[in-house]
Amino acid sequence: xxxxxxxxxxxxxxxxxxxxxxxxxxxxxxxxxxxxxxxxxxxxxxxxxxxxxxxxxxxxxxxxxxxxxxxxxxxxxxxxxxxxxxxxxxxxxxxxxxxxxxxxxxxxxxxxxxxxxxxxxxxxxxxxxxxxxxxxxxxxxxxxxxxxxxxxxxxxxxxxxxxxxxxxxxxxxxxxxxxxxxxxxxxxxxxxxxxxxxxxxxxxxxxxxxxxxxxxxxxxxxxxxxxxxxxxxxxxxxxxxxxxxxxxxxxxxxxxxxxxxxxxxxxxxxxxxxxxxxxxxxxxxxxxxxxxxxxxxxxxxxxxxxxxxxxxxxxxxxxxxxxxxxxxxxxxxxxxxxxxxxxxxxxxxxxxxxxxxxxxxxxxxxxxxxxxxxxxxxxxxxxxxxxxxxxxxxxxxxxxxxxx
Amino acid sequence: xxxxxxxxxxxxxxxxxxxxxxxxxxxxxxxxxxxxxxxxxxxxxxxxxxxxxxxxxxxxxxxxxxxxxxxxxxxxxxxxxxxxxxxxxxxxxxx
Numbered sequence: 001x002x003x004x005x006x007x008x009x010x011x012x013x014x015x016x017x018x019x020x021x022x023x024x025x026x027x028x029x030x031x032x033x034x035x036x037x038x039x040x041x042x043x044x045x046x047x048x049x050x051x052x053x054x055x056x057x058x059x060x061x062x063x064x065x066x067x068x069x070x071x072x073x074x075x076x077x078x079x080x081x082x083x084x085x086x087x088x089x090x091x092x093x094x095x096x097x098x099x100x101x102x103x104x105x106x107x108x109x110x111x112x113x114x115x116x117x118x119x120x121x122x123x124x125x126x127x128x129x130x131x132x133x134x135x136x137x138x139x140x141x142x143x144x145x146x147x148x149x150x151x152x153x154x155x156x157x158x159x160x161x162x163x164x165x166x167x168x169x170x171x172x173x174x175x176x177x178x179x180x181x182x183x184x185x186x187x188x189x190x191x192x193x194x195x196x197x198x199x200x201x202x203x204x205x206x207x208x209x210x211x212x213x214x215x216x217x218x219x220x221x222x223x224x225x226x227x228x229x230x231x232x233x234x235x236x237x238x239x240x241x242x243x244x245x246x247x248x249x250x251x252x253x254x255x256x257x258x259x260x261x262x263x264x265x266x267x268x269x270x271x272x273x274x275x276x277x278x279x280x281x282x283x284x285x286x287x288x289x290x291x292x293x294x295x296x297x298x299x300x301x302x303x304x305x306x307x308x309x310x311x312x313x314x315x316x317x318x319x320x321x322x323x324x325x326x327x328x329x330x331x332x333x334x335x336x337x338x339x340x341x342x343x344x345x346x347x348x349x350x351x352x353x354x355x356x357x358x359x360x361x362x363x364x365x366x367x368x369x370x371x372x373x374x375x376x377x378x379x380x381x382x383x384x385x386x387x388x389x390x391x392x393x394x395x396x397x398x399x400x401x402x403x404x
Numbered sequence: 405x406x407x408x409x410x411x412x413x414x415x416x417x418x419x420x421x422x423x424x425x426x427x428x429x430x431x432x433x434x435x436x437x438x439x440x441x442x443x444x445x446x447x448x449x450x451x452x453x454x455x456x457x458x459x460x461x462x463x464x465x466x467x468x469x470x471x472x473x474x475x476x477x478x479x480x481x482x483x484x485x486x487x488x489x490x491x492x493x494x495x496x497x498x499x
Contacts, residue, residue, distance in 0.1 A: 021468050025447035029440050032484040036492065044494075080494060086422040086429060087492065090436045093415065100411045107409035142417035149411060156407040165411060332417045 010122050011113040013160065013245040017168065019102040027098045027172045034091035034173050041084045042323070048080055049319055068313070068321030068337075075322070089330055092146045096169040103168060107161040114245040115158045127244040128257040129237050136260065138283055139235060142332040145170075151213065152236040163214050163242030187277040187308050189220030190366040190392050195273070195304060196224050197374055198402050204228055204272035208298065210261045210291065210307075211279035214243035219252050220366070221273065228273070231266075233259040262290040264298065272303040281310055281339040285347075288339065292351035299397075305353075306396035308363075311387050313340050315360070344395040353397040362391040378404040439491050443484055447472075450480065 019027060053074065057064050065071045075081040103110075118127050135152055143150045147169060153162045188209075195202060204225055209218050212232030222230055232254055234240055240256040247254040259265060274295050280288045295305050313321050321340070328337040348358045362384040364377050369390070376382040387393040421429050451470045455462045472480055 021451065021470060022444050022448065024471070025444040026440055028447075028481070029443040029484050032481065033436070033440070033488055036485070036488045041494075080496075082422045083432075083492075083494065085420075086432050087436065089420070089422070090433055094436070094440070096411075097413065100413070104409050104411065108406060111406070143415045146415045146417075148413065148415050150416070153411075155409040155411075158406075159409065161409045161411075330420055332415070 007122055007249055007251050010120070010249050011116055012249050013110045013113045013117070013164075013242065014249075016106045016109045016113070017102060017164065018106070023098070023102050030091065030094045030098045031172050031174075033087075034095060037084065037088040037091050041080075041087065045080060045084050046319060046323070048078070049075075053078075065318050067318055068323075068325045071318055071322035072325075085326070085330060088326075089146075092173070092331060095173040096147050096165060098172055099165055099168040103161055103164050107156075107159070107164070110164060111156065111158045111160060114160045114241050117245040117248050118241065121248060123248055123251055123253040125244060125247055125253045126255045126257075127240060128255075129240065130258045131237075133235055133258050133260055135235055136283075136287070138287065138335070142334065144282060144332050146332055151234075151239060154238055158241065160238045160241035160245065162236075162238040166239065167214060167242065185216035185218070185220045186365065186367050187220070187392055188217030188275070189223065190363050191275060191306050191308060191394060192221040192224030193366050193371075193374075194363040194394075195306070198378060198404055199304065199398075199400055200403065202272075202302075202304070202400065204303070206231065206271045207273040207275065208233065208266070208271045210274065210276040210295075211282075212243065212256070213239040215240075215247055215252075215254050215256060216243070217275070217277050218254050219247070219250065221275070222252050222254075230254045231271075232256050233261060233264060235260055261294060262287060264294055266298055268297050269300040271298050272300050274299055274303070274305045275307065277308045278310075280307060281336045282333060284335050285338060285342065288342075288347060289350060292347055292353075296352040302398075302400050304396065304398040304400060306394050308392045308394050309344075310336070310340055311362075311393040312342060312344055312360075314343065315393070348395070348397050354399070357397040357399050358395075359397065360393070360395045362387060363394050365390050365392060375404075435491075439487070443487055446483065446487070447480060450476075450483075
């Protein structure tokens with residue numbers, strides 16, 4: 001959709017990225033290898049647990065594990081689990097490593113083009129960087145997702161190369177995943193479409209995306225609501241530079257600004273839609289609480305807050321919790337498990353949202369859903385697939401009634 | 405002139421050990437990387453064979469410029485999966 005509306009005459013920061021023959025091969029292999037660990041090995045490990053380990057425990061008359069942690073303690077003695085973990089960890093490292101050489105070759109050119117686009121701003125989108133915004137310790141203490149440089153590293157003037165590393169590295173990793181392949185803001189597209197169907201009379205004026213990184217999720221919301229004014233905030237300058245350059249090239253008018261989500265510059269009630277995607281599990285609970293209080297302050301009456309996140313422990317069985325929480329220790333996401341242990345409705349009510357306005361739901365993945373049958377997901381006639389396998393888990397709040 | 409961008413090749417944070425002997429973690433990384441290079445080499449050979457079949461000659465420039473498409477891209481993807489399945493053959497599983 002977006003590629004059809006490329007702005008003629010606007011330079012692209014992306015088309016100078018040209019991996020050579022062997023680099024492309026290496027990237028393709030890493031994609032397949034990662035898919036092998038995250039699909040084949042994941043499936044076999046689950047079968048091993050559900051069909052062999054757990055029944056054996058029950059047959060001995062012992063209590064079967066009730067939490068992910070209990071399963072993890074058992075798994076540490078299982079060779080298959082050790083190899084699964086080790087290979088999966090390697091594949092995560094390799095997807096970034098496989099993107100580095102070709103990005104380094106063209107980073108100078110990308111940065112020059114990014115700067116030129118930021119100055120020309122053909123759609124009227126804006127990029128407001130603020131070097132005084134301190135990077136929170138939770139983004140700098142570890143390289144999150146094992147990506148060297150994490151979200152924020154800058155190596156030279158006007159640098160957006162870290163964002164290119166995150167974008168091209170993760171696209172290598174998603175290359176063989178049918179639910180994420182070609183993902184250009186699929187989450188935003190999914191929730192944007194859901195909003196238009198769930199609240200057919202909703203006419204939002206402004207949207208805020210928290211922890212927007214390169215803003216790709218906003219593109220989907222703009223496609224759902226072409227007249228909406230889109231704002232994205234993040235603490236990382238390289239991702240905002242990259243996002244702005246990409247948005248301008250694709251013809252999406254987005255206002256990017258470097259801000260800490262705990263303390264945003266916008267006036268009270270400024271936004272009709274407030275969203276984020278895979279954001280809160282990367283920040284400490286105390287920070288989550290502060291950010292949700294900011295959301296409460298910024299959300300206009302009749303607005304909708306919808307954060308896509310990992311499902312909480314209470315929405316999953318013990319094995320699923322064991323599977324998801326792996327990333328806490330092994331993907332440098334230290335707040336992941338703690339976040340998932342929370343009651344999301346309670347987090348929102350503590351931040352001031354009325355309990356009756358709060359919701360959790362799973363939204364159909366736009367890319368893999370038959371849109372002709374969409375209303376059946378809203379009525380409950382069809383069950384939305386679980387998070388990550390055709391659905392996206394969402395928690396949020398609204399005082400707006402829905403016909404569904 | 406701006407400084408060139410050089411990404412660090414190491415991740416900040418302690419690398420976990422999944423095995424009783426951490427040297428095994430290192431050995432597995434060597435093995436995965438080596439398997440990757442075998443796959444890269446196999447693709448390059450396939451490019452040479454393809455160019456000889458279709459053009460009758462090869463040059464470094466032709467090899468570098470070659471991008472597999474359509475059926476050939478699918479064949480290569482299947483070959484990568486088969487390679488992974490053979491090299492990472494786990495004992496005692498049903499796959």
